[in-house]
Amino acid sequence: MNGPAKPGAGLEASRVSFARGDRLVVDGVDVTVPRGAVAALLGPNGAGKSTFLHLVAGVVPPEVAALTLDGDDLVGLRRRERARRIALVEQDAQVPDALRVDHVVGLGRIPHQSAWGGDSARDRDVVARALAAAEADRFAARRYDELSGGERQRVNLARALAQEPELLLLDEPTNHLDIRAQLATLGLLRRLAADGLSVLAALHDLSLAAAYADHVVVLADGRVAAAGDPVDVLTPPLIRAVWGVEATVLRHPSTGRPLIAFAPAGPAPDAPTDAAADPGRPVGSAPAPA
Incomplete structure (x- = not known):
């Protein structure tokens, strides 16, 4: 959806x-998302992920902040100008009743009109390409x-793409x-970043974040607990x-990126065996006929 990458930070x-x-x-969060990169914002429920995205998007004003996009101050931008440069995909977007999908996506063009x-x-061409x-x-x-x-989640993403932003923020995209749509969405974010878009997405799935993000930022209690390459963090x-929780970090056999396997919260039940069902029968043998 974007043109060639622009210079900037x-x-x-x-x-x-x-x-x-x-x-x-x-509480004093520092985050950097280079142009053309996908960054994942991680953390448990209540860590401040959604609030941070709203602060960057200007939905709510921060009490203390220095925010720049490609060197330009965001805090002083008017709402309309900020909407031309930043798009936010929320989990539950507010949309007027009975509006058609293509009209919903068309709302993303308002800042440019x-x-x-x-x-x-x-505008119609941009909407069509965003929907596709x-x-x-x-x-x-x-x-x-x-x-x-x-x-609806796909429509909300299309609406954000129709804004033709320089920075795309996503709250649990x-x-x-389903898994196919998850992979397609994250693959799209990688392609958009390759075209020069800066992407910051709040995610819950650590393995998906590790598979697709260039950079991860982990929040805990409103503060940055760690940030950097997924392999290191x-x-x-x-x-x-x-x-x-207890986890084992493996390596994906094809990509080499981290795969996170979590231990069960409690003792795992023993898997039933043929021998357990019939102590007198060797494991793997057929049961005796009735």
Whole structure:
């Protein structure tokens, strides 16, 4: 969806803080997403991932922050200008009732349109390409409120792509998707990054993050617990400290990227064997006829 990569440093976020009441939800977070990279924002529920994305997108203003995109200050940008440069894919987007899918995706063109211009031929072309990229074109004429959760997620992604952003923020983009759609979505993010887009996605699946991200940032209690290459960051001690679970980190046989296998929360039941079912019969032999 994007043209050739532009020079610049991508997203630079430092000292990002936000409090809700007396509680610091995001506490001095630093995140860098180079242009043309996919970064994964990881952490348990309540770590501050969604809030951080909202702060960068300007949905809520940070209390303390230095935010730049390709060297330009984001905090001082007007909302419309920020929407031209940053798109946010939320888990539950607010969409007017009975709106058709292609019209929902067309909402992504609003920041680029004049007050009286309406849809241009280019707007319609961008919407069509966004629908195709997100694999949502086959239900473009259906009503958004009649779609499944996974179909809505694809439409929300297409709407963000229609904004033609320089920075794409995603809050659990694989939520509600089956495994094929998850892999297709993350593969699309990699291709978009190769075209020069900066991508920051909050994810729960550590193995998917390790498979597709160039850089991971782990949040815990609103602070950065670790950041860097997935190979260096996603280690058993870090996973134990942040998520409170035991894990073994393997290597994918084809890509060499980390694969995380989690230990069961409790003692695993012994698998039944033929011998257990019939102590007098050797394992693997056929049962005696009745």
